Amino acid sequence: MNDMTKGSRAVAKRTQPALNGDASTVRDVAARAGVSASTVSRVLGGTYPVATATRAKVLKAMRELDYVVNAHARALGGATNNTVAFVVDDVTGPFYAHIARGVEEQASAEGRLCMLCTTHGDPRRILAVVETMREQRADAVIVVGGALQDKAYHDRMTHFAHALDRAGSRLVLVGRPPLGPGVPATVVDYDNEGGAFALTGHLLSGGHRRIAYLGRVPGLSTSAQRIAGFTRAHELLGLAPDPELILDGVFSRSYGYQAARELLTSGKEFTAIFAATDMIATGVIQAVREAGRRIPQDIAVAGYDDIPVARDVHPTLTTVHVPQEELGRAAVRLALHRDELPDGQHLVLGTHVVLRESTRRPGPSSRGADFVALGPVDS
Amino acid sequence: MNDMTKGSRAVAKRTQPALNGDASTVRDVAARAGVSASTVSRVLGGTYPVATATRAKVLKAMRELDYVVNAHARALGGATNNTVAFVVDDVTGPFYAHIARGVEEQASAEGRLCMLCTTHGDPRRILAVVETMREQRADAVIVVGGALQDKAYHDRMTHFAHALDRAGSRLVLVGRPPLGPGVPATVVDYDNEGGAFALTGHLLSGGHRRIAYLGRVPGLSTSAQRIAGFTRAHELLGLAPDPELILDGVFSRSYGYQAARELLTSGKEFTAIFAATDMIATGVIQAVREAGRRIPQDIAVAGYDDIPVARDVHPTLTTVHVPQEELGRAAVRLALHRDELPDGQHLVLGTHVVLRESTRRPGPSSRGADFVALGPVDS
């Protein structure tokens, strides 16, 4: 007979219930209530007849011991652990934060907890994170943000989709294209290309013919789709975007600031800037204003995403509204109730342009509040 | 012998390893590798001598079965489940989002996962959420945001602190006052009162004598501290704030907009507005500008928190910088390495005023970039 095998417990098969130093168990509660562990479990579950007097005894004992169930033990026996995992590049981006809120709200409404994982800006870390989520046996793994258009990456994600599916879980892709037919994954996307098309159309119909695109990310699906809409809108008028005006860069404020400064002093000719995201646009606006150019009179600026800051910058920013919270909510909803969307598990939410001051053409129609074209009023 | 006892498994004590429909276990791997479960476990753990040939066989089997450990089973046996819980009102607030990033980064660096829980704007829901976290056996439970100054609430939190402590976990309070001596909780706070004091001092030294305070929340610790600093700065000059200029409200952009509109038409006399948070300040700025008043010439505006939008509004916003990410990181670090801060487990980080355009006095010293008083340069 050895002493001190594990921590401070099991000295003699647990003499004291849980006075100090350790949480109490079902068996502690059972002992105190004078019943068996099964009975306590049934009181916990509620789905079994337990005599009123017995239940009262058990509840009293639980209260006295300040008992809470061990979620791991419960998850081990049962099928699910009631958790939804949410994988994102960076929570501080307002765009992702709002999707996160949607996910968390819906998860909470469905009685699920929410694990947050970030990849610290490195999309390849997603692979490691998803692996960890498999270990956690989450009900659903929701991956947000553009995907790398890279075969090895694609294959790994496909592999995870199957692995999660085998384990009874579900991979959900938000804001990225499907992995292909036959791959067990749910896709919740928004009309990325259409939004860029509409926004570019707005600029073109405002007379702009040389529009700079700031923030292309080669190999990123989101970027490719926005460029596609940008190009298609040009082509509709028999035009083509000038490749010299399409600049590569990351989705950050500081990139927007730098790129706009350089563009302004480059001598290139342009009358409007399509920033790939609102974050980039805020940097662009600062640079343009510092250069003493007026927005929108000298240069029109537009963004994408419609994050809250779009209403706070000066001038307020024309952008494409993306239903962020709804994306998050739909992701959880579809993952947990897979029968709701039988065909293909691919949902696409609409986007629409929100016109604000940064692209407003001088004229009699300049109203005070936001106005909207090509879609319902949003704000 | 009964059939179909549980889900689709255990038909005959698991004939097939894990062809389909279920994840594979240590025993599956063991069977395939021709070793015992213990050996597989030892390969997983790595902390035990396993012959090279055996290890190779096991690794091969794991790869072939696409095996991942079950985190719950592991957590059940072991002491900890390597998870840190993060409880916050609302992830979409940039202030909290940046703290969240700090938490997540540090948790990740310490090999921990991060659970995100939100209270949907209802601080009382914290109690329910913390209860859930006890069930999850998280290594630490980090609660962020102002506390209700309410005895029942305080008592419940104290209770949780003890309960978590008994279970080997740790309660961490970020940006809220300690629960009292003897309560096992770690506190990571910032100099809330000092920041408000410095900012108010800046306004007073700019000649402002009637400063409106927008966004007091009665009963919220954060609010009480900011008001205290606001008041102390007045008293230092033998002044007292006018109670008529201290307005109650929530920490939102729309409150700021509404309150500022009403204040501007109320006929009350004032030359500066101290918004309780930057979010409120953005609304205030919009209202002031819509009313045709100039900032800072007619009315100076200042905020609190130094969230990114403070640099995007026009004019840029003077505010108090709070080291958000560092708060998050410190919370995790102190919770996991409790010996690092032996005395009292109470860490207070500094704050400093960041001067920007919204309070700038016209004069020769108006430079282009941000400038800072009362502390190191930040932006």
Add this chain to the structure above:
DNA sequence: CCTACGGTAGAGACCGGTTGCTATCCGCGC
């Protein structure tokens, strides 16, 4: 040639809650 010992691998008892089957107690009808 036998024993001792370092190095490895296996058996089995946990962790804490759930659940199918069984056992018991009660009242009631025959």
Add this chain to the structure above:
DNA sequence: GCGCGGATAGCAACCGGTCTCTACCGTAGG
């Protein structure tokens, strides 16, 4: 008075890893 059935409670076997103890192997020393 005895048997029967409904309502409850208990037993024990899981869930999937981990860990301790023990058994076994080969080899080196006596």
